[in-house]
Amino acid sequence: MKSPPHAHGVIQTLRREIAACTHCAAALPAGPRPVVQFSGTSRIVVIGQAPGSRVHASGVPFDDPSGDRLRAWMGVTKEEFYDAARVAIMPMGFCYPGKGKSGDLPPRRECAPLWHQRVLACLPDDRLTLLVGTYAQAAYLPKQPAMPKRSMTELVADYLNFGPNVFPLPHPSWRVVAWMRQHPWFESALLPALQAAVRARLSG
Numbered sequence: 739m740k741s742p743p744h745a746h747g748v749i750q751t752l753r754r755e756i757a758a759c760t761h762c763a764a765a766l767p768a769g770p771r772p773v774v775q776f777s778g779t780s781r782i783v784v785i786g787q788a789p790g791s792r793v794h795a796s797g798v799p800f801d802d803p804s805g806d807r808l809r810a811w812m813g814v815t816k817e818e819f820y821d822a823a824r825v826a827i828m829p830m831g832f833c834y835p836g837k838g839k840s841g842d843l844p845p846r847r848e849c850a851p852l853w854h855q856r857v858l859a860c861l862p863d864d865r866l867t868l869l870v871g872t873y874a875q876a877a878y879l880p881k882q883p884a885m886p887k888r889s890m891t892e893l894v895a896d897y898l899n900f901g902p903n904v905f906p907l908p909h910p911s912w913r914v915v916a917w918m919r920q921h922p923w924f925e926s927a928l929l930p931a932l933q934a935a936v937r938a939r940l941s942g
Contacts, residue, residue: 772832780826794834813933871909
């Protein structure tokens, strides 16, 4: 495995910069509170949407029922999930964007260009990437201009074609329960493959 390109001190500096970020403060009803987790040895990276109100209050990523479901999908304990030495958690927007008419607002667009590549540059090259929800998938899955836009279900179902190091996943909110009943292959085929890939990174 290639050694992480940044020394511990550089990573600590990046964490402090992110924690102090106020770039979108004027647009955040609850104010800025960036929520992110990473280290130079994180071989799994979870790229999600944005913190909800509960995560904004606690400062702990996926500290909600969605996180419980995601951890069950991955087959990991809370201790493993919150071990930054093994798992990085990097949403598309690091701060809670506030409420919209039908749920939380989308992640702020300014966040990912400011921080994502700097965080990813700190991680090992052989990492496993979980793209949780449509915002992460739109940002990180390969673009095919000649093809019509594919739905989240189509992208998740096509997981084998994105290679062994990338898994597109639906957002693990309560709404996914009905979706999972309609698409039994997710539990019977994708989740065992995901859990095997996760375990390989945790034990490697």
